[in-house]
Amino acid sequence: QSALTQPRSVSGSPGQSVAISCTGTSSDVGGYNYVSWYQQHPGTAPKLMIYDVTKRPSGVPDRFSGSKSGNTASLTISGLQAEDEADYYCCSYAASNVVLFGGGTKVTVL
């Protein structure tokens, strides 16, 4: 049960787009369309931003989008805003009823 691989940090200026990758294997990310993304601000609980690879829960701005190609999922934030500065975690179903998280990516708004 190895964690999914994410970049430690990404950054962008307000209005720009940033993408966060999440690399797994054919036994997790690549094998199922069950990838979620969470946003976590310091000292707070995680918030669901994307589920089932591409779906957005009600209330999540449409500047957040998800995709997947092979064993790598991605979260894209378009039109970056100051309040988007946070840690982001990918999460995938893996075989045998196990769930894996990525190591997390810190998004910095310059």
Next chain:
Amino acid sequence: EVQLLESGGGLVQPGGSLRLSCAASGFTFSNYAMTWVRQAPGKGLEWVSHITGGGDRTFYADSVKGRFTISRDNSRNTMYLQMNSLRAEDTAIYYCAKDPNMGGSGATPTLDYWGQGTPVTVSS
């Protein structure tokens, strides 16, 4: 309004035990599977365990299998995590979270509501 409130965290010595609780309100608790997720200080999220709505199926991360037991009491709208043989590496904030799918059976990466967490420190 959905609310999840964890309790039971604290300081415990290595090898000791602790039982966490997650009190739920604002939804029909027995219809939804629930999950425990933890976060070590300054580290990322780690999936710990999952239980179906009826409590008949449970799943665990390898790191806690055989030491932790998840359970629920639907009459009390409460989920539990019994933690035995605690180690320093179990030190973390423990969050409970809800599966958004009514009648969900297997472990899921989709968790729509989270509690604020309860801290557990394992140290002598």
